[in-house]
Amino acid sequence: MTTNHATLPAVGEPLLTLRGVSKAYGTKQAVAGVDLAIPRGSIYGFLGPNGAGKTTTIRSIMNIILPDSGEILLAGEPLGATARDRIGYLPEERGLYRKMKCVEQLAYLAELKGVPRREAMERADVWLERLGLTENRDKKVDTLSKGMQQKIQFAATFISGPDLVILDEVFSGLDPLNIELLREMILEEKEKGTTILFSTHMLAEAEKICDAICLIEGGEVILDGTLQQVRERFPVHTVRAAWRDETEPPTDLPGVTRREKSEGVWELALAEGVVPDSLLELLAAAGPLTLFSANRPSLGEIFLAAVARHRGEVAA
Amino acid sequence: MRKVLTVIRKEYLERVRSKSFVIGTLLGPVLMSMFILVPVLVADKGGDEHRTVGIIDLSGEVLESLSFVLADQGRGNVELEPLDCGARDRDACVEELRGQILDGTVHSGVVLGENFYDEPRATFYNQSVSSLVLREDVLEPALNRVLREARFARVDVPESVYTYLSGRAYWDSRSVTAEGGEQVQNEAGSFVVAVSLIMIIYMMVIMYGSHTLTAVIEEKSSRMAEVMLASVSPGHLMLGKVLGIGLSGLTQFGIWALAFFVVSQRGVTIGDFSLDAAMLTPTILVSFVVFFLLGFFLYATLYAGVGALCNSIQDSQQFNTPLVMGLVIPMMLLSLVLRSPDSTLAVVLSLVPLFAPVLMFMRVCVETPPMWQIGLSWALMIVSIWLAARGAGKLFRLGILMHGAAPTWASLVRMLRS
Numbered sequence: 063m064t065t066n067h068a069t070l071p072a073v074g075e076p077l078l079t080l081r082g083v084s085k086a087y088g089t090k091q092a093v094a095g096v097d098l099a100i101p102r103g104s105i106y107g108f109l110g111p112n113g114a115g116k117t118t119t120i121r122s123i124m125n126i127i128l129p130d131s132g133e134i135l136l137a138g139e140p141l142g143a144t145a146r147d148r149i150g151y152l153p154e155e156r157g158l159y160r161k162m163k164c165v166e167q168l169a170y171l172a173e174l175k176g177v178p179r180r181e182a183m184e185r186a187d188v189w190l191e192r193l194g195l196t197e198n199r200d201k202k203v204d205t206l207s208k209g210m211q212q213k214i215q216f217a218a219t220f221i222s223g224p225d226l227v228i229l230d231e232v233f234s235g236l237d238p239l240n241i242e243l244l245r246e247m248i249l250e251e252k253e254k255g256t257t258i259l260f261s262t263h264m265l266a267e268a269e270k271i272c273d274a275i276c277l278i279e280g281g282e283v284i285l286d287g288t289l290q291q292v293r294e295r296f297p298v299h300t301v302r303a304a305w306r307d308e309t310e311p312p313t314d315l316p317g318v319t320r321r322e323k324s325e326g327v328w329e330l331a332l333a334e335g336v337v338p339d340s341l342l343e344l345l346a347a348a349g350p351l352t353l354f355s356a357n358r359p360s361l362g363e364i365f366l367a368a369v370a371r372h373r374g375e376v377a378a
Numbered sequence: 379m380r381k382v383l384t385v386i387r388k389e390y391l392e393r394v395r396s397k398s399f400v401i402g403t404l405l406g407p408v409l410m411s412m413f414i415l416v417p418v419l420v421a422d423k424g425g426d427e428h429r430t431v432g433i434i435d436l437s438g439e440v441l442e443s444l445s446f447v448l449a450d451q452g453r454g455n456v457e458l459e460p461l462d463c464g465a466r467d468r469d470a471c472v473e474e475l476r477g478q479i480l481d482g483t484v485h486s487g488v489v490l491g492e493n494f495y496d497e498p499r500a501t502f503y504n505q506s507v508s509s510l511v512l513r514e515d516v517l518e519p520a521l522n523r524v525l526r527e528a529r530f531a532r533v534d535v536p537e538s539v540y541t542y543l544s545g546r547a548y549w550d551s552r553s554v555t556a557e558g559g560e561q562v563q564n565e566a567g568s569f570v571v572a573v574s575l576i577m578i579i580y581m582m583v584i585m586y587g588s589h590t591l592t593a594v595i596e597e598k599s600s601r602m603a604e605v606m607l608a609s610v611s612p613g614h615l616m617l618g619k620v621l622g623i624g625l626s627g628l629t630q631f632g633i634w635a636l637a638f639f640v641v642s643q644r645g646v647t648i649g650d651f652s653l654d655a656a657m658l659t660p661t662i663l664v665s666f667v668v669f670f671l672l673g674f675f676l677y678a679t680l681y682a683g684v685g686a687l688c689n690s691i692q693d694s695q696q697f698n699t700p701l702v703m704g705l706v707i708p709m710m711l712l713s714l715v716l717r718s719p720d721s722t723l724a725v726v727l728s729l730v731p732l733f734a735p736v737l738m739f740m741r742v743c744v745e746t747p748p749m750w751q752i753g754l755s756w757a758l759m760i761v762s763i764w765l766a767a768r769g770a771g772k773l774f775r776l777g778i779l780m781h782g783a784a785p786t787w788a789s790l791v792r793m794l795r796s
Contacts, residue, residue: 124607124608126604126607126608126775127775146608146609147609149608151605151608152605153604153605153608155601155604156601156604156605157600157601157602158600158602159600159602160600162392170384170388171609173381173384174381174385174610175609176381218605
């Protein structure tokens with residue numbers, strides 16, 4: 063919309079690239095040599111526990127802190143002040159000017175991203191309508207409910223029509239209804255061609271919305287790729303099984319790391335690399351099998367496995 | 379640069395449209411004139427209260443003359459209440475006078491010796507130190523005149539000789555203009571104008587400086603700092619805020635200046651002081667505007683730096699005090715500089731950037747300091763503003779990383795060094 067799309071890479075090619083980005087605060091290494099390639103047109107999950115280095119990496123991208131080393135490229139160009147206008151950022155630490163009217167607030171933030179004043183006002187009205195806040199157009203922000211304020215913050219991030227949007231813990235503190243509304247909007251924006259970097263520590267949320275992910279822990283990227291690739295690299299599965307009678311699964315099953323029973327169904331966690339098929343025969347031999355299902359691993363399980371593998375490598 | 383303009387526009391409109399701006403613009407001149415005119419008016423009227431002074435005239439010759447002289451000198455408000463001692467001795471009589479002072483029948487008392495014209499002795503009885511004014515300004519001169527006139531009369535000096543001997547010189551002050559000419563000097567008038575202009579600088583700098591502080595802290599308290607930094611560089615954001623707030627201050631001042639001009643065209647006299655724009659010479663006007671702007675921007679950028687470091691107004695208190703001191707100290711040094719504006723001490727003090735808006739401007743008002751000194755003080759202020767603005771931008775960027783912890787002097791030094 064505001065930017066020249068001729069300079070954008072093709073869909074699927076890296077829009078934002080980080081190479082060896084590092085940042086230390088005193089003796090604490092917050093980010094240690096992070097490499098990232100975020101494909102254009104995707105929703106890219108930037109995942110990791112609190113304190114893993116997500117916000118430091120994002121602040122480096124936004125030029126709010128200066129990394130000690132490494133380079134950051136947007137569409138192949140080093141990030142400068144003008145490139146920053148092509149990125150929308152909704153930080154975890156976010157608010158609004160309380161005494162400003164909604165429409166002026168949106169227009170002001172759009173203008174600061176380089177949208178001309180007149181157009182900024184028009185876009186502000188469009189967004190207020192889209193969010194169902196038109197009647198609050200001239201109200202001051204502090205008269206709005208918290209949910210409404212969060213919608214305004216969300217709109218402010220997208221109003222300049224950025225190529226890349228960074229959302230840091232965007233769903234935290236929202237009720238389920240608003241989470242659903244925002245998720246739909248994120249998907250809508252993706253359809254329009256916006257690339258989204260979705261940073262969160264809630265892996266289940268990321269799993270529902272992301273095309274590709276990167277897991278970061280202790281300032282290092284320990285896993286990245288599309289969800290499909292990640293699952294293939296971490297073939298961690300669980301098997302659910304039940305028998306007609308009170309049969310219990312054999313205790314000496316190969317590759318089973320954990321067995322639990324809940325509501326008559328056994329859940330068996332498999333070690334990395336063990337395929338579910340290998341168990342079918344052994345379980346069927348134990349008794350009259352009524353249920354057998356192999357389940358894809360959740361991102362949470364993959365994350366735990368990846369951390370374990372990473373620590374093993376570091377120790378070795 | 380367009381972003382700086384956007385920030386300026388927002389900050390400016392937000393202030394100019396606010397109710398407090400309208401109220402402040404209307405009340406400003408009222409407060410200002412109270413500051414300046416109330417002391418002038420009070421000084422004019424001071425000592426007008428009715429006072430009863432009990433008097434014991436042991437000589438019996440002075441009382442009448444004293445009453446006459448007091449009336450002649452326009453001190454009709456001081457009433458002499460003679461105390462008749464009759465046959466009592468002096469001590470008993472004075473005791474009664476003390477009693478009258480205590481129960482409030484008279485305000486104070488004077489006892490005059492028996493042979494007053496040969497041995498002029500007077501004792502003043504009073505209850506508070508403030509009565510000193512009555513003694514020094516009213517009773518003493520009057521009594522001296524009574525004594526002088528009586529002694530002249532004793533030696534038969536004719537009236538004409540007396541008038542001749544007690545003649546006084548008439549003084550007239552002229553200020554030498556830059557062109558080598560002269561003009562009648564209205565010392566009281568120029569002094570009041572100088573002090574008013576300094577008060578304006580002082581008040582505007584304090585008021586709008588703290589506006590800047592609040593505006594920068596607002597970015598943090600409304601948790602907008604990180605959102606803003608994603609769009610604007612911290613230096614540009616600080617610049618936009620300081621300029622936007624500064625412009626709103628100038629707007630307010632412009633309104634006042636216009637009102638002053640209109641009023642002075644019609645000519646207004648309050649007490650002895652007449653409002654006359656002619657006192658504002660071009661030199662004073664130009665340096666006023668420059669000192670006003672530089673002073674404002676210096677303090678505003680320093681306040682912005684403090685705001686960038688702090689998360690709340692409470693946090694800012696400890697850093698605020700030295701800044702306010704920077705303005706209060708020169709106000710206290712004003713009389714020193716006024717007495718000898720070209721002394722080494724005054725020159726050095728007036729070159730200190732924090733003091734210059736008050737002290738150097740005062741020097742410009744009372745004399746014309748060498749151009750190089752004025753120029754140097756401007757240059758030093760500009761350098762300070764530049765340094766303060768850079769520091770403020772840096773602190774703002776770093777400040778968002780230190781949420782929660784209240785800032786300390788040590789952390790300030792560490793951050794500025796990093």
